Amino acid sequence: MNRWFAVARGTEVPRRHVGHYLLLGQELAVWRSDSGAINAWENRCPHRGVRLTLGSCEGEELRCRYHAWRFASVSGQCTLIPAHPGQKPASTVRVRVFAAVEHDGFIWVNLAQGESPTAPTRVAHVLDSTRSIFVDAPLYAVRETLLDGYPVDSTASRLAVWSKDAYCLSAGNPDHAALVTFLLQPVTDFQTVIHGALHTTVEETARLARLRRHNAAMGTVRDEAERRAAAATGGGATA
Amino acid sequence: MSIPNPGRIEPVLWDDWHPVAELAALRHGRRLDTGLLGRPLTVTLRADGAIDACSGPHALPHLDTRYGFVWACLGAPVRDIVKFAAADEPDRIPVTGGSMAVAASGLRAVENFLDLGHLGYVHQGYLGEEPHTDIKPYTVGPREGGGIRATGCRVYQPRPSPADTSGYEVDYIYEVHRPYIVVLYKANPVDRTRMDLIALLLQPVSEESCVAHSFMSYPPHDVNEKSVRGFQQLIFGQDRPILENQLPKRLPLDAKAEISVRADSSSAHYRRWLSQLGVRFGAIPQAPA
Incomplete structure (x- = not known):
């Protein structure tokens, strides 16, 4: 790959x-x-x-x-x-x-061997790289959950710009450049790490509020992705 | 009467004796739950002093003691428990070094025991030291009575035994008697005409886990059982994290699987010998040519 x-x-x-x-x-x-x-x-x-x-x-x-x-x-x-x-x-x-x-x-x-690999995806200017989240779910479940469930902006219509890439998702609203980028690391076939980066410059108080909102959203995303993954495998021994 | 062998483990291991418990670790009326060759095993010391062992519902018909350990055979024993001739010398002092569980194939543990190149690093300050890192040529060949034997191994050691605080170049002889049984002879620090005997007895619990039991036998000079035990456990405690971080956990027998150099001659002979014997348990066999 x-x-x-x-x-x-x-x-x-x-x-x-x-x-x-x-x-x-x-x-x-x-x-x-x-x-x-x-x-x-x-x-x-x-x-x-x-x-x-x-x-x-x-x-x-x-x-x-x-x-x-x-x-x-x-x-x-x-x-x-x-x-x-x-x-x-x-x-x-x-x-x-x-x-x-x-x-x-x-x-x-x-991980590709032998060929000359192309350069990695450009991540726009990073203001805050956020806490990386470990999720017990495969990459596709994490990606879907982020697309459906991450609150892109409180006022703008949800999900304005999502890039199509499976492992680098950027989202924003129509009036701004990307607000957030997720870099997905498939650890194994059933575990994923979400690295995150928040963009654009905002005032300090607004920035803290955004980080808190992001943090809360990520907890929801993790729970939902794990629920979906468990449902998909017919497992879910733990509720 | 015999124990079922659903995994069709090779007779060279199934019909052999393996150490399963140190006698000193057994307590009256208390069960010791362990395992052998992928089967569960429970050893019990009864109030009358007799020892029982069972694997699930099956009582073990072949159980014995030697060198301070309980030995078991799951199949039909075709030979006796391993015997070290030197340990029979009447004035020698036997010492057991305890038992340590290791999350790695016992074959990896045997190979590590044979290994000269790690002494100056993993056991730095005890069994080796920089800049004395070069491994001089030594001789490896078949051992009379089966197995392999390495002679002429010379290693500079800063502290070769608990009785020794000054460094010198020590002579080693290694013998692999059985796939999971290896012994080392090294010149006694007081009487250099006699050899200390240090045996590592591996209990193959599963393909990727073992219990390392050790047995030592010394000429009667300055042997303090407690310090000998402590030294042995210190040294093996240095090896254990290495063993548990080797990938794969089973020993690859294909010569191309891992790169070897001249210093690894005993390892190369050991792997070849295991292949010839048809040992598979705890190994990654050579792909058919």
Whole structure:
């Protein structure tokens, strides 16, 4: 699937930290090199399969926790095997890497291999990136619920502008540019994270009121999406 | 009378003996609920001192004790419980190191026990230390009586045992006796002509979980049972988070599944030997050629 998904806000990935993320069931080790490159790697050392999120980021290299093999930022190529320090590791010794960029305040990952992936969706100027919401529902249920249920504006007719994309939804009213953008991260086939960004500049008091309204709306959206997902699978053991 | 084997687990494991409980962990009248090869298992120490075990409604016909552990066989035993010749030397002191549940295949735990390259990192300051990280060539071959044997392993260790506080290069011999049974011999710090014996006895609970029991046998110099136990548990406690973070949880037997280097020679031999034996439980077998 040649698509970019937001998996985190950029601020969640500080230097010298290795973050653990999940996209479409693929475990990712996400880290930022000292020179600023964003890496999203298969979370597994090619040697003995240990999660690289246990390892440490050492500037331009990630070091595995188990045998301290070192892997270079961007390429994932192994640079040192301490058991045989005098030998240059073969070019085949490398971590599986995915395309990753930081863009508009989010970390974007594309799981497609081999082809040159197109750039991620542009998110218009972000005023407030909001709390990311975990939902126990598949992406399609979350998308539907947002389209039906997110109050776009208290006065304007609901839903004026929705983009058609399944994973980047922008909404506003006819008189304004986009007010809110949702970036949907399909964690697995049945779990989704909604990253949100609010746009346009408003006065401080109006801004706080909007954030509160947004927060309340997101609680409703989550409950409704989970209810729909449970109904769709005939489950719903918990009411 | 025999226990049903609906998963058709290979006879090399089904008809073998496996450790299921440390004797010292059993309490009179109290049940110990555990598992073996995917079957539930309950071990009970009766008031008269006898030990019972059952798997669901089936009483286990084959139950015995050795080295401070209860051993069970679910099938028809074709051989005796594992025996370490060195442990029979009369002046030796046996010590059990307890039992630790691990959310990983026991085969991964055996391989980790054989592994030399992690000593300086996972057990830094105890069994290895930078800059002594290079692994010198060692020899691996078949073991007389079955299994594999690695000799000539030399590792610089800052604190090789609880009796030792100064570092030196230690000689290791490893033996895999059974798929889930591995033992290590290392020179005794006081009498370097004799070897400490440290055995890791894995109880395959499911394909992706095990209980690691350990048994040690030392020449009679400065053996403090409590500190030996504590040391063993400290070391294994360092290994456990590694084991539980290996993906996949079962051990891949295909040589191409994970990259190996010369230092991994014993791991490569172990995987090949498991393939030849036809071990599948806890493993990802090689794809047919």
